[in-house]
Amino acid sequence: MKVSIKAPAKINLSLDVLRKRNDGYHEVKMIMTMVDLADRIDLTNCDSGKITVDVSEGFVPNDERNFAYQAAALLKKKYKVSAGVHIYITKRIPVAAGLAGGSSDAAATLKGLNQLWELGLTLDQLAELGAEIGSDVSFCVYGGTALATGRGEIIESIPSPPPLWVILAKPPIGVSTKEIYGNVKLHRAKHADTDAMLTALENQDTDGIFAHLHNTLEDVTLELYPEVKHLKDQMKRFGADAVLMSGSGPTVFGLVKTESRVNRIYNGLRGFCEEVHAVRLIRTSNTCPKPDESDIL
Numbered sequence: 001m002k003v004s005i006k007a008p009a010k011i012n013l014s015l016d017v018l019r020k021r022n023d024g025y026h027e028v029k030m031i032m033t034m035v036d037l038a039d040r041i042d043l044t045n046c047d048s049g050k051i052t053v054d055v056s057e058g059f060v061p062n063d064e065r066n067f068a069y070q071a072a073a074l075l076k077k078k079y080k081v082s083a084g085v086h087i088y089i090t091k092r093i094p095v096a097a098g099l100a101g102g103s104s105d106a107a108a109t110l111k112g113l114n115q116l117w118e119l120g121l122t123l124d125q126l127a128e129l130g131a132e133i134g135s136d137v138s139f140c141v142y143g144g145t146a147l148a149t150g151r152g153e154i155i156e157s158i159p160s161p162p163p164l165w166v167i168l169a170k171p172p173i174g175v176s177t178k179e180i181y182g183n184v185k186l187h188r189a190k191h192a193d194t195d196a197m198l199t200a201l202e203n204q205d206t207d208g209i210f211a212h213l214h215n216t217l218e219d220v221t222l223e224l225y226p227e228v229k230h231l232k233d234q235m236k237r238f239g240a241d242a243v244l245m246s247g248s249g250p251t252v253f254g255l256v257k258t259e260s261r262v263n264r265i266y267n268g269l270r271g272f273c274e275e276v277h278a279v280r281l282i283r284t285s286n287t288c289p290k291p292d293e294s295d296i297l
């Protein structure tokens with residue numbers, strides 16, 4: 001039997017770092033939403049009992065370092081599953097980009113194996129398991145738009161933004177999330193007005209959303225990698241309505257109201273940046289989907 005499932009990328013509309021915790025993580029307050037740029041995960045049952053992984057992009061690890069492998073191993077151990085699985089990942093989400101590609105692959109694997117292995121787990125159970133793999137995995141299990149607190153694993157569903165185009169552009173550098181968090185200077189960091197962003201989403205106030213985009217990690221990454229600042233400036237110059245770096249970077253996203261402007265921005269950026277995508281926000285109703293309403297293809 002085979003299950004295929006989509007694993008979409010996320011962007012952070014707002015990301016505030018509140019304090020450093022004793023366990024090495026930072027307490028955060030983030031507003032995250034999914035975009036329709038997705039990896040594809042194909043899960044095929046396998047009698048050997050082993051977990052194997054192949055990835056379309058050779059530089060992504062295909063062993064126990066892969067987050068999808070870790071998701072399968074976690075379920076197999078916890079629920080004493082004797083079957084194995086072959087996981088094939090078709091990568092479309094840029095890697096080490098601030099778009100949670102690996103986390104989304106893990107979340108999709110949890111959801112897909114819940115079906116394939118008929119485990120009957122709820123989204124809450126899958127999200128709790130996902131938090132053992134990475135801070136962003138719980139959000140990726142629920143999808144939609146959410147307020148994420150704690151180290152990112154406490155998820156509350158909130159209204160999706162109004163329909164918008166999103167231009168994603170990643171400069172040719174990889175950024176370590178650990179390094180960026182490690183360089184945050186909390187005494188002089190600029191904080192997000194999360195409540196104002198929540199109100200803007202509640203009111204479907206597009207200009208309010210544009211005005212309150214903020215990412216506390218952005219200044220850290222921009223200082224270390226000036227090419228990210230250059231990309232932000234270019235995206236604004238080509239006509240994006242609002243521009244921000246996603247997560248720890250280095251991907252920059254631009255929000256655009258009008259379709260006619262999307263091509264101009266896309267083509268302008270393609271002139272000097274190889275990884276550019278023009279996508280839409282994924283909009284959902286303001287409730288968490290049930291497991292059977294997920295992204296199973």
Ligand SMILES: C[C@@](CO)(OP(=O)(O)O)[C@H](O)COP(=O)(O)OP(=O)(O)OC[C@H]1O[C@@H](n2ccc(N)nc2=O)[C@H](O)[C@@H]1O
Pocket residue numbers: 012015024025026027028030097098099100103133134135136137150151152177178181182246247248249
């Ligand atoms: C910055 C964000 C924003 O959504 O995304 P990305 O840029 O990775 O996409 C997330 O907070 C990243 O989450 P995730 O990528 O799952 O990070 P994890 O694997 O849990 O942690 C990697 C490392 O980042 C640091 N870390 C992560 C989360 C957090 N709240 N505080 C931290 O200090 C820790 O040093 C940790 O060892």
Ligand SMILES: Nc1ncnc2c1ncn2[C@@H]1O[C@H](COP(=O)(O)OP(=O)(O)O)[C@@H](O)[C@H]1O
Pocket residue numbers: 060061065066067068089094095096097098099100101102103105106177247248249
């Ligand atoms: N399924 C996966 N897809 C991408 N990267 C993965 C995956 N599993 C493990 N990784 C590792 O995780 C690191 C971070 O990748 P990714 O999740 O794309 O970053 P980010 O959260 O910043 O978008 C990569 O450098 C890669 O080695």
